[in-house]
Amino acid sequence: MKRGRPAAAIALTGAFLLLAGSWAVFTAGAAPDEGAQQTTIPPVPAQVAYESTADHSLFPNLQQDFKTGPEVTAACLYCHGRAAAQIMKTSHWTWICPRAKAMLEEREHIAVGKAEHIINNFCIALPSNEPRCTSCHAGYGWKDKTFDFTDETLVDCLICHDQTGTYRKFPTGAGHPVYARDFPEGRVFGGKTWPPVDLGEVARHVGKPRRQNCGVCHFFGGGGEGVKHGDMDVTLASPDRELDVHMAVDGPNYRCQACHTTRNHKIAGRCFLTPAYAERAFALRGMEENLLACESCHSARPHAAAKNKLNDHADKVSCEACHVPSIAPRKATKMWWDWSKAGERTPEGKPIVRKDPELGESVYDAMKGEFVWAKDVVPEYIWYDGRIKHSFMGDTIDDQTPYSAMRQQYIGRYDKMDPGKPVVRINWVETHYDSAGARIYPAKIMRGVQPYDPVNKSLVVPKLFPGEPNSADAYWKSYDWDRAITTGMAYAGLPYSGTYGWIQTEMIWPLKHMVAPKERAVACRECHTRSREGRLAQLPGFYLPGRDYNAALDWVGIALVAGAILASLAHGLARAASRGKGASR
16 A cells, blocks of 8 residues: 555646646736846946037137027037938928828828827817917927928027026927026016026037937926826936836936937937837847837847747737836826816906825816826726827717727726717727737827817817917917817818817827836736736737636636546546555455
8 A cells, every 4th residue: 555655646746736737827827027138238328428529618609698599599500500401301390290191191181290180189289379389399489370490590409409407498488498688587487487598508518418308398298297198207307217227317327319219300209100110120239220119129039038938928019018017107197188177267267276185286277177197007008000090180070979889998097088978089099919010008098078069070179378369369368168269270270160069089198118127017917817907908809818718618628627637536546556456465
């Protein structure tokens, strides 16, 4: 009998391992990769990598007291003669995406960009609101349709090249900063005084753009810090490793141009229908124009050989899906904007503003309506190949089909969307699991309510900012939506029936920045789970182990596993019994 025990033990051990292995496959709950081997650009101190060979403080033509920005630009062009002409060919100047225009086969006559035809669910649209919106334009004086896009002196060199941190455009100055000749004591906006800029001091201290230069506009898209993007705000100006492993001041300290490579002032990036990059492949430094794909530095198989299962995921899972685990990890971002609630005032007629005491953000503003902010939250996930389609001003919209009937993904956790009412997708992806190049991407999906024309069935362009002409008609002056829409639509050259209503809208913003350290990568079990809180719980169109199952098939599998266990036990016991009889004889 004693010699029969090893056989029984082997049988039991085998059954246990079989059951444990089956359970591991079923739950798919592995920890994130701890030992990844990555191919990357070696960290180089920023002051060495970007050191200039020119000291602008010594240039004779910069030793003067400049009165305006265009005067500084004229001085810059004395040496950098082609710079303005290069800028004028980029979307930073035109606010038009020429590549997307060429790709719109049935609409090649349409100039696509913020300057024309594009609408959004933040501040809605540019036309008639230029002086406020163009405070982030790379130029001076775009206050209406008369702006001269051919005048090279109107290019703003300082906004991208200032190294002093003192150069700021005035929020309603159509791209101009505060000038000492006009406002020697400074100019007031938003309850604070903006001091005049010492243009000569700034001009004598310029250099290659830093994160702060890019962030002056991009951190404040949509009208305030963190409003538009869920992965860009002021915290990226000087991040630590926990926030962003690439831009960390205690790490590589990369500038934006490390990925957004720039030639002739043309900065690599996504442009509506045109993806940010053409292919996902390792690239030689200095040889490629575009390094925006993670694979450009990390290769298509960035994990250690022992983690090949993670490498296999790269075909259908983006790097960002695992390595950008949250939206707005440090500073809240806006998730919901309801313009229909705007206009609430005190009995004395003063606009009402209410703030969230925890986040410190406005949750209601009479000028703009009601908001929902969120911080450090799980993204939504989409099938994405780098292309996003857009609706345009004047497009006919569907204001009948309820949201619940047309939406494949779940309603955002941080909005107030009514599934029984229609929604207009201002932009959308037409990508699914089988699409070429499609991978799972994290995204912030901005939702809200904005005005539309129920007769012409189109989103409308209201005049919000009280600039000339017809400043009295602006909503922020009159608080009259009909007047604001009538004026805005006439300015944009679009028909308006004279009747307005409110409709739900949504926009997709893929997440690319704030890449967390590998220790904070999304764990396997966060996606491979049957929990309704699983990250991919609502992503359609494919079979996900651990999430998807068939009850009948599961019972068959359980029966097979149980049968295998029983067979192993029976076999072991039979061998033990037979050997015991042999021993007794």
